[in-house]
Amino acid sequence: MIKHLVIKNYALIENLEMEPSSHLNVITGETGAGKSIMLGALGLLLGNRADTKSLFDQERKCLIEAVFDIKEYDLKRLFDDADLDYENECIVRREIGANGKSRAFVNDTPVNLEVLRNLGNRLVDIHSQNETLNLADGNFQLGVIDQFAESTELRKKYRASFNEYLKSKKTLEDLLKNEGDLKKEFDFNSFQLKELTEAELDDTDLESLQSKLEVLENAGEIKLKFGQATQILDESEYSVSQNLSQLLNELKSIKDYSSEYNQLYERLYSSYLELDDITKEISNLDGRIEVNEEELQLTGERVDLLQRLLQKHQVNTITELISIRDEIQNSVSQVENLDEEISNTEKETEVLYQKAIEIGQKLSEQRQKSFSKLEKKLVGLLSNLGMADSQIEINRSESELSSTGLDSISILFSANKGISPQPLKNVASGGEFSRLMFCIKYVLAEKTALPTMIFDEIDTGVSGEIALKMIQMMKQMSTNHQVISISHLPQFAAGGDAHYFVYKDNSADRSISKIKRLSADERIESIAKMISGDNITESALESARELLAN
DSSP states (O other): OEEEEEEEEETTEEEEEEOOOSSEEEEEEOTTSSHHHHHHHHHHHTTOOOOGGGBSSTTSOEEEEEEEEOTTSOOHHHHHHTTOOOOSEEEEEEEEOTTSOEEEEETTEEEOHHHHHHHHHHHEEEEOHHHHHHTTSHHHHHHHHHHHTTOHHHHHHHHHHHHHHHHHHHHHHHHHHHHHHHHHHHHHHHHHHHHHHHTTOTTOOHHHHHHHHHHHHTHHHHHHHHHHHHIIIIISTTOHHHHHHHHHHHHHTTGGGOHHHHHHHHHHHHHHHHHHHHHHHHHHHHHHOOOOHHHHHHHHHHHHHHHHHHHHTTOSSHHHHHHHHHHHHHHHHHHHTHHHHHHHHHHHHHHHHHHHHHHHHHHHHHHHHHHHHHHHHHHHHHHHTTOTTOEEEEEEEEEEEETTEEEEEEEEEEOSTTOOOEEGGGSOOHHHHHHHHHHHHHHHHTTOOOSEEEEESTTTTOOHHHHHHHHHHHHHHTTTSEEEEEOOOHHHHHHOSEEEEEEEEOSSSSOEEEEEEOOHHHHHHHHHHHHHOSSOOHHHHHHHHHHHHO
């Protein structure tokens, strides 16, 4: 329920605040004073799209904020799903900047319009002329049936099952659609997979193979050079090693005469040791080199194969080739297992279809059990509102499996004796539609926990005794729901627990809409004015007192 509402800089409203009663609130005022403007502002708060043209002052931002008491309405899961902090008092705020940018907040957390709409649908039910037109829509009528039959949860369960079926069906359709293309590519992919698999790519180092190939290709020259190096270093009569050893002996005898001589000797000795190590390393490498034409051929062929595969698949590394091989393997495996996968998906889809059918049939049975009760209830209420010859029939035909179930529902209506009920889009005047919608709202109010119900001129086309009966029904609804009714009838104005009056303040250069809660005396005067016009008569005042006394 709305505890506090603030509207700033919207349309004709510069600054408006109200704290509605928790029961029945009636809002009256002159035509054009701004009653419906409040609904427009509230619509923005509930997720409607914004327009900067609606700003009162184009240089300032528009602010609409409401505090809702939601502790009785089981909304915590909705808040959790939207990742919002839950509190018993919920603050919803909408801001529209002068630049046209719109922002929305729930408990000071920014939210998008979808979240705002989902929450708004649970906080407020606004009845307007547009919604009356929705009454002719089949899906709207089906929603009415589900609320009255208390089958909303079963419908959610069905919808979840139906969505699972659709998902599986889509998977099956995609498999069948791609089956031909996949099988066409199978032979080509199998050839490529065979080629890549036989290349034994795993743990292959192309750079090492290329280095090995270069050594094998030049093995003869390498052995020749190593032999010549060994001859110079160690095996000739005047080898480097022998000459260096002789040089060490010559310096050894004088190294102790000076630290500088000793350092020179140590450096020469280090060079001797390093040269000896190099000589041994050359000998070792020379021993490992052999001219092997067979290994040369095999290594060359492998390097050529790998380079050809890299070029063929337009990649630069063996790692990339392995990724391509694995992708082709998946594609080939998919085709190899395709028939089995299609068969399994067909079975799964059929199981899910039957599950949806089963839940849909239960949903249909629960709906149909409510038809007679709803028909009688609505006919009785319409009769009480001056439509004694009204007839209501709920026509149901079985439909294909759909998002709403197995039912095609149509509420048939006739307001006149001797005329058989017809689809709502073909019958009923505006006033009759309004009364029918009001009766539906009245019935559903007993079945749903909706914090606030707002009626925008639901009294269209009614007056006198009928208006009194409608306001009595509305008062009954307000025992469990906060109700706000925008009206032009004195009977409605007198029936509210709180009476708000919307008026234009023309004292400044620009007209401004304002609202105030009327005192007891002000209510009498306002209602009398609604009865007799600007020239209030004593009889009008008396009639106003009588209405307020009822």
